[in-house]
Amino acid sequence: MRIGLPRLEPLLGGSCRGWLLLLRSVGPRVFSMASETYTSGAHSAAFVTCPNDTVAKDLARGIVQRKLAACVNIVPSITSVYEWQGAIQEDNEVLLMIKTRSSKVSALTDYVRTNHPYEVAEVISLPIHQGNPPYLKWIADVVPE
Template structure:
């Protein structure tokens, strides 16, 4: 039982690859996009580069200057932030989240993930090559 549970991520990854190879289609939810807000461009670039160097993301888009309103400590706040789109394997979400929380300057950083339901199969295969499954 323990052996089976410990091998589950590897077996699931293999099944997804076999499914894609035989059917030529994508398994929904195998990849995800995460949204991460940062206080400035340098913080976003530092976090993005660290994620890329650790092979936890295939691609990161950094969008400049988003206007943000949020509720914090009993008051509505307004800020200018930098929004990151992080594309990765769904199996990496927890590692990405833990890493971002450990280096992010915010007390409670925003890390939201959305599963990819469909997309370009060649792009998804490239993502698999860029982000190895542990």
């Protein structure tokens, strides 16, 4: 998913004149994006493993449709090695990377627990401390408080 400006370096060639022309054409908008404020930890990246692509897509669609997240990336073909019921297990799984508001992690967890086929579904989240301000704003715009 691309949100924002395309890469400009190849067009500008690193020259001062190129950058000056760019600044004149787009004005202060470029700088206002960089100066937007963000409250550290207001958003989270959550991770859920799934047994297959079908489960992953079903969960991802449900999560986004219910506005529990702005975006879910589906990462195919990961290998998980873990201990379960006293034995070391190794399984091929699919990973969901979920971008949401931190205030939605509890509801996200409830949704996954209700709709996931695993007896104990993985739902972990990490706070986002920094990032691209326009992207973080997009998450806030898509996922209501």
